[in-house]
Amino acid sequence: MNSRNFEDIKPVVAILTMPNSIRGFRGNHANFMDIVRTGKEMGFPVYVVTLRDLKLTSPTVKGYTLNANNDDWETQQFPLPQVIYNRIPMREDEEKPWVQNKIKSYLAHPSIHFYNPYFFNKWDLFEWLKVSKSTDYLVPMTKRLVGEVSLSRIIDKHPYLYLKPESGKAGKGIMMLKFQKSKTLPYRLKIQNNRSSITYKSASMRRLWIRLKKETGSSPYIVQQGIQLATVDDRPFDLRIMVQKTSTGQWGVTGVGARMAGLKSITTHVPRGGTIESPTKLISTLFGSDMATMIISQIKTTALIIARQIERASHFNLGEMSMDLGIDHLGKVWFFEANARPMKFDESHIRKKSLERIFEYSQYLTRHNKHH
Known part of the structure; x- marks a missing residue:
């Protein structure tokens, strides 16, 4: 044959x-x-x-x-x-x-x-990216939420924080914490509900901690330095990138989408009021079209480096993932999240390519011995 x-x-x-x-x-x-x-x-x-x-x-x-x-x-x-x-x-x-x-x-x-045998755990992801020089600089300061004293220390260094469940999905359970020294109630905890959010204000770390424990229950949480994302019309946005292995067995970028935060939301998830935007348009608005081309190409390269590092560190054969990257007001790229079971992209050109790549990569796999 x-x-x-x-x-x-x-x-x-x-x-x-x-x-x-x-x-x-x-x-x-x-x-x-x-x-x-x-x-x-x-x-x-x-x-x-x-x-x-x-x-x-x-x-x-x-x-x-x-x-x-x-x-x-x-x-x-x-x-x-x-x-x-x-x-x-x-x-x-x-x-x-x-x-x-x-x-x-x-x-x-x-x-x-x-x-893609397993879901990712947020803590593992950040640990995996921290161990490589090629990805370490992309990760905001990330620690486990362990106690009142250590959280107090973190707030001293980073007065703007996000709290995220280790095994969260689609923005569920994410909270934002700000410490504003000049205010009478300096601790501000923003708790996201489905479409809106409530802000809990407290005068002391003690009161804040009691409220936090009530919100987190027994779920393990991570604490992460908040990044001042680039904004257009006062709305922050981040980028959603789909990476998949191709017919050659190498990682490739299937597409880049942008999500803009809803007015009352602390994340950019569409079910929570976020909107789908064109990444080129948003980045051009902020940095001009020449810079935008450069930034988008840098984002694609960065996404591939991240995917390779996650796969290497996880010790499993992965075929696809989506990730959330942000750009701060200076144009620096940050890594926030990767999903081993990506949700479908609403952008039709990305969607079509992502479906085809599932089969192109399947074909590649069967042409190579499993322990190749």
Whole structure:
């Protein structure tokens, strides 16, 4: 068989998620439909499978695919996948012992490629980036929230802080803390609710700490230096970058989007009032169009360096991630967050390319031995 034919062979790709007694499987069904449609158009055998149904010992698997009209799900028996694309929806799912065991068995399988096995933990991400000279300078000061005394010390150095849950998602649980010496109630804690936020003011560290404990409960939190982001019309913005591995197995930038904070929001998340903007337009407004071209190209390079460092430090085979980078008023780039299970991008050109790359990288994986 010549190599040309071999290259035309498309691997069987399974999208992995959790079972659901009513709908068959959990997760973002519309997203899964897009992935399956794209795979079919590109000629890949592709199906959605739940952890319960994906047994590596049986020759066939019960999976979900789109019907002939491409508008609804139907179940079929499929061959075992050669590539598993992990879309387990929630951290709580991933932490269950039976799920952990299944993931380990997929990772250990001699010929099945399983990529993006785990969610990232915020603390780990910052630790991974701090150990390399190539990424250390991008990370704002980050510490664990451990106690009143250490928080007091941090505030002395950094009077503007963010508090984030280690295992947070989509901006949930993020708080902003400012210490304004000249005010009678110098401690200001801004707590974000769905669309608005409330500000708790206190005169003493003691009172602030009691309120903080009430908000954080038993969740581990990190404390991070606040960065004065560049603003347009008094609204801060950050950049959302999608990086994925390509058909050559190398990291590539799929697209760069910009998110502008809602007027009352402390983050730029769209469900919390943020808006989608053009990164080139925003950066040109601030720094002029020549500088904007340079800054955007620097952001793309930086995103690739970060992706390579995260993969190296995590010791897992990763295939995609999205990340949030910010630019401060001087044009310096900062790293805030990376997601191992990226949400879908609303920008249609980024979306299309991101769907195709899932399959291009799957093809690359099956052309190379698993322990290559």
